Amino acid sequence: MGRTTVATTSPDPLPSSRLTGFRGFMHRLNQQRALVWMSVPFLIWLFIFKYLPIWGWTIAFQDFKPARKLIDQQWVGLKHFRFLFQDEHFLRVMRNTLAMSFINLVLGFVTAITLAILLNELRQIVFKRVVQTISYLPHFISWVVAASIISTALSADGGIVNEVLMWLGLIKEPILWLGEGSYFWGILGASEVWKNVGWNTIIYLAAMTMIDPSQYEAAEIDGAGRFQRIWHVTLPGLKPVFIILLIMNIGNLLESGFEPQYLLGNGMNVDYSENLDIFVLKYGIQMGNFSLSIAAGMFKTVVSFILLFSANHIAKRLGEERLF
Numbered sequence: 001m002g003r004t005t006v007a008t009t010s011p012d013p014l015p016s017s018r019l020t021g022f023r024g025f026m027h028r029l030n031q032q033r034a035l036v037w038m039s040v041p042f043l044i045w046l047f048i049f050k051y052l053p054i055w056g057w058t059i060a061f062q063d064f065k066p067a068r069k070l071i072d073q074q075w076v077g078l079k080h081f082r083f084l085f086q087d088e089h090f091l092r093v094m095r096n097t098l099a100m101s102f103i104n105l106v107l108g109f110v111t112a113i114t115l116a117i118l119l120n121e122l123r124q125i126v127f128k129r130v131v132q133t134i135s136y137l138p139h140f141i142s143w144v145v146a147a148s149i150i151s152t153a154l155s156a157d158g159g160i161v162n163e164v165l166m167w168l169g170l171i172k173e174p175i176l177w178l179g180e181g182s183y184f185w186g187i188l189g190a191s192e193v194w195k196n197v198g199w200n201t202i203i204y205l206a207a208m209t210m211i212d213p214s215q216y217e218a219a220e221i222d223g224a225g226r227f228q229r230i231w232h233v234t235l236p237g238l239k240p241v242f243i244i245l246l247i248m249n250i251g252n253l254l255e256s257g258f259e260p261q262y263l264l265g266n267g268m269n270v271d272y273s274e275n276l277d278i279f280v281l282k283y284g285i286q287m288g289n290f291s292l293s294i295a296a297g298m299f300k301t302v303v304s305f306i307l308l309f310s311a312n313h314i315a316k317r318l319g320e321e322r323l324f
Contacts, residue, residue, distance in 0.1 A: 056294065057294065057298050059073075059290055059291055059294045060080055060081070060291055060294040060295040060298050061075055061076065061077060061078070061080075061291075062074060062075050062076060062291055063076050063079075063291060064290045064291045064294075066288075066290070076291075080291050080292045080295040081295050081299070083292065084292070084295060084296060084299065089279075090279065090296070092271065092274075093274055093275060093276055093278075093279045094276065096185075096256075096271075096272055096273070096274060096275050097254055097256045097275040097276045098253065098254075098256075099185055100185055100188055100189075100256040100257070100261070100275060101252075101253045101254065101255070101256040102253075103185055103186075103188070103189040104188075104189060104192050104256065104257070105249050105250075105253070107189050107192065107193050108192065108193070108196070108197075108200060108249075109242070109245075109246070109249075111193050111197045111200075112197055112200035112201050112204060113204055113238065113242070115135065115197055115198070115201045116201040116204035116205050116208065116238075117204075117230055117234060119131060119132060119201065119205060120205060120208050120234070121226065121230070132198065132201075134198075135197060135198025135201070136198040136199060137198070138194055138195045138196075138198065139195060139196055139198060139199035141195070143195075143259035143260055143263060144259075144263065146191070146195055146260075147259075147260060147263035147264050150187070150191050150264065151178065151264065154177040154178055154187065156174040156175065156176045156177075156179075157174070159174070159177075161177065162174040162175060162177075176268075178264060178266060178268070178269060179266075179268040179269065180268070180269065181268065181269040181270075181271050181272035181273070182272065183269075184264070184265075184269045184272040184273050185272060187264065188257075188260055188261070188264070188273075191260060191264070192257075192260070203241060203245070204238055204241065207237065207238050207240075207241040208234065208237065208238070210237070211233065211234065211237035215233045215237075216229055216233055219232060219233055239320075239321075240320075240321040243315055243320045243321045243322075244321055244322075244323065246311070247308065247311045247312050247315055247322065247323055248308075248323070250307050250308065250311040251304050251305075251307050251308030251311065252304060253304070253307055254276055254300045254303055254304050254307075255277075255300075255304070256275045256276070256277075257275070257277070258275075258277040258278065258281075261273050261274070261275050261277075261278055262278055262281075265278070276296060276300055279293075279296055280293045280294075280296050280297050281293075283296070308323075312324060
């Protein structure tokens with residue numbers, strides 16, 4: 001009888017989806033090595049310009065003098081942080097920062113979502129594109145130019161806002177809008193909407209294209225009108241995007257801006273226009289108190305970090321979309 005041989009073959013390697021631990025990590029890293037190498041320049045930039053400067057936070061715990069060597073600086077512990085929370089000026093700045101951030105947050109979401117829905121419902125393509133273009137254009141104007149336009153429009157000497165209000169009989173004489181601090185938050189909110197509402201609608205319009213058209217068809221078959229379709233189909237479809245953007249904006253609550261406040265602010269409205277970033281600039285560069293300005297900036301970073309993770313955790317607990 002002839003001898004039969006059985007060929008033996010090595011077992012197939014495990015698919016990458018079944019590899020775990022360090023071995024699985026290295027396997028997936030090798031599969032995506034092209035993307036990894038493309039990320040290296042960004043990681044180097046991130047390390048040099050975002051992480052290395054963190055050593056400067058040590059200045060917040062010193063009475064820093066630029067002329068002295070690092071080893072000769074006097075360490076004062078939490079002195080500057082204690083001063084911040086006892087200083088009425090800083091507390092007023094925090095009030096302004098939070099108020100302006102909240103106004104921008106609410107107006108930004110409401111106007112962007114409303115405009116996106118209106119544009120999505122338009123059936124005249126040419127008119128839709130014209131509206132989109134007009135609403136996008138202010139975003140590309142620098143705040144230097146935008147502030148000049150806003151100041152001219154609000155001028156008490158021939159400004160279009162005062163002229164229109166007097167023509168309508170709503171006021172009897174011109175108002176110095178930028179000279180009254182109580183008007184500043186409203187002016188800033190309206191300016192932010194005018195400048196950024198068109199740009200902010202882009203992400204919502206993109207999210208609407210991901211909604212299954214069959215949902216609109218089913219709602220229409222069930223007798224739902226246009227507003228009912230918006231309420232029961234469009235808005236729920238935008239909810240995941242809204243939650244993600246809300247988390248990111250909550251993390252930036254202390255980032256109320258710098259350029260519009262700096263350019264539109266003046267001595268008459270400073271009690272309402274000065275925010276945390278201007279406070280840091282004033283104490284750090286104009287007054288030379290680098291330690292106090294860095295303490296304020298460090299406070300802003302830590303609070304923003306806590307707000308971001310807290311908002312993300314709350315979204316996770318509620319079963320909503322989250323960043324991580």
